[in-house]
Amino acid sequence: MHMIRRLETAAGNLYKEKLIRGFCHLYSGQEACAVGMKAAMRPQDSIISAYRVHGWTYLMGVEPVGVIAELTGRQSGCVRGKGGSMHMYAKNFYGGNGIVGAQVPLGVGVAFAAKYSGTDGVCLALYGDGAANQGQIFEVYNIAKLWDIPCIFVCENNGYGMGTSAERGSASTAFYTRGDYIPGIWVDGMDILAVREATQFAINHCISGKGPLVMETMTYRYSGHSMSDPGTSYRTREEVQDVRQTRDPITSFKEKILTAGLVTADELKKLENDIRVTIDEAVKKAKTDNEIGLDELPCDVYSAPLEPTVRGITPWNNLEHKRLGPAVNLH
Amino acid sequence: MVTLSTGSVILVNVAKFLTRRAFSTSRIVEAQQMTVRDALNTGLDEEMERDERVFLLGEEVAMYDGAYKISRGLWKKYGDKRVIDTPITEMGFAGIAVGAAMAGLRPVCEFMTFNFSMQAIDQVINSAAKTFYMSAGKVNVPIVFRGPNGAAAGVAAQHSQCFGAWYSHCPGLKVVSPYTAEDHKGLIKAAIRDPDPVVVLENEILYGVAFPVSDEAMSKDFLVPIGKAKIERPGSHITLVAHSRAVELSLDAAKELAGEGIECEVINLRSIRPLDEETIVKSVIKTNHLITVEQGWPQCGIGSEVCARIMESEAFYHLDAPVIRVTGVDAPMPYTKSLELAALPQPHDIVRAVKRVLNVK
Secondary structure (H helix, E strand, O other): HHHHHHHHHHHHHHHEEEEEEEEOOOOOOOOHHHHHHHHHOOOOOOEEOOOHHHHHHHOOOOOHHHHHHHOOOOOOOOOOOOOOOOEEEEOOOOOOOOOOHHHHHHHHHHHHHHHHHHHOOOOOEEOOOOHHHHHHHEEEHHHHHHHOOOOEEEEEHHHHHHOOHHHOOOOOOOOHHOOOOOOEEEEOOHHHHHHHHHHHHHHHHHHHHHEEEEEEEEEOOOOOHHHHHHHHOOOOOOHHHHHHOOOOOOHHHHHHHHHHHOOOOHHHHHHHHHHHHHHHHHHHHHHHHHOHHHHHHOOOOOOOOOOOOEEEOOOOOEEEEOOOOOOOOOO | OOOHHHHHHHHHHHHHHHHHHOOOOOHHHOEEEHHHHHHHHHHHHHHHEEEEOEEEEEEOOOOOOOOOOOOOOOOHHHHOOOEEEEEOOHHHEEEEEHHHOOOOOOEEEOOOHHHHHHHHHHHHHHHHHHHHHHOOOOOOOOEEEEEEEOOOOOHHHHHHHOOOOHHHOOOOOEEEEOOOHHHHHHHHHHHHHHHOOOEEEOOOOOHHHHEEEOOOOHHOOOOOOOOOOOOEEEEEEEEEEEHHHHHHHHHHHHHHHHOOOOOOOEEEEEEEEEEEEHHHHHHHHHOEEEEEEEEOOOOOHHHHHHHHHHHHHHHHHOOOOOOOEEEEOOOOOOEEEEEHHHHHOOHHHHHHHHHHOOOOO
């Protein structure tokens, strides 16, 4: 959680320095959700989410430098800078998706494939309170239930869909019930242990053949929707402060484990220090590393290109289509 | 499949063989016919048998045997796991199909017609087409989207649109539009084996049409390469370029024109992305005249793309006349029978256009 918090802080700063362009959606405040869920995931499980995924990318195996350099668009980014903030991928992590809601049917498809292939895996398909009203989500609630697909629909309810509070956007804010005929559970998303236990329960539910489940994690984001949103025109500073002071997932977990004597203050300090060093080094690399060459612009449009070139800006400079990536579904 | 009785075929062909000098032996048995429907059905069946990861999903594909009977018998043979009826929720099931492909399966996602694919087009473009590129070559999406495209008969405006231009616009997709039964069989198989997303634009009117099928095409490994056009009819005076049903119209026009001494070279595109520019250019260099024929609307259509490519190529300098596009009328499709006929190019429209381009009465 601490790593993610530091990573997101670094990302925010880099964005303010204009070294990150376009969209940048920070996860600060929501760490307990991702880390709690990951703690319950088994190697054969997959996850897919929308665009607030820097933390997930790290959790699914990408080193912090791979995340931060992707944000600054450099070659050591996990997808070489070609995807950016919203399009990062790792093993069993299907992004990083920019179109609100589209990731949920994809997630059901991943879970479908797990069932089809007999891997015993489940897929966690994450979406926010803003996306929860998307028609395509209801379309796949229906199919997932009909076909007993091992998909866990996770609604990360951080209270706001961009600048629209959940109450202003949803006739029903009981997101864990929106699955109707799909049972749902509500979890305190600021409590990492609760999230882990709930996810464990959800996975057991799916793999025991009971079909899909909806899980709503009630959480909070400290930043605005993205870096272009100060996050104060639709909520009060006091509200944000209040959550930081009373419900911060990292602070509360820290207190818990210190009080229980599971760690010492010194151990935590060392951990936090190491994390700071890791992030600092990652930021340095992300600032100084090169972008990929122009020859990679026409690279990997197809995994099996049928033409040697890609049409350029004019017909006189067609570009050579190269193949670089591993294309995991080639054969 | 319809064949003459084997005995009479052999006698006739033995006689032919004895009376001719140079003879290709593969022609002797080219007496078998196959409808486009059966070609697709066979292609799907063969690929499902070959690769367990291939499965078919869509509305009515299983128990109903397919809205147009393309998947007839497949559910009986392969069962619920591999031939799956979906609810009427295109965006949902197309997204599920794309996700399954990302995770390594080989889905064939049927749209009952491509008009309904508009409901799911975000999944086709943003999830399927772009993911390989966005992931820097990590996650390829081996999916096939197939179904009838374009004008049918009497189904009016919302069920008659051609989506060739829409899908062929997007890098990351491969788009094919077969005409003959062999095209359909070879291309559906190639599409399923292809590790990238392929859009297969079929045609409802063609489903029932029977074509002669070579022995080679009967093989379980028969493939038609994606991206290669075929010259259906060689000619020297003018080139006609078309895809899908428009190839039939062009061939009909060519037959009529041949009677008047005008020899048309008819190119069956078979694929519209990639577009076989080389074949078209070569043909134009030979004939010096070009007409594109399509049933879709004119603006930004397939014909427009062919024109642009010719302009930008060496073929421009060989043109003796501007390239003309013969297209559907630029209006939504009417239901009225006579209006519908007038809204789509007919062979006589092509004949007239050819004569005008060649400056012949």
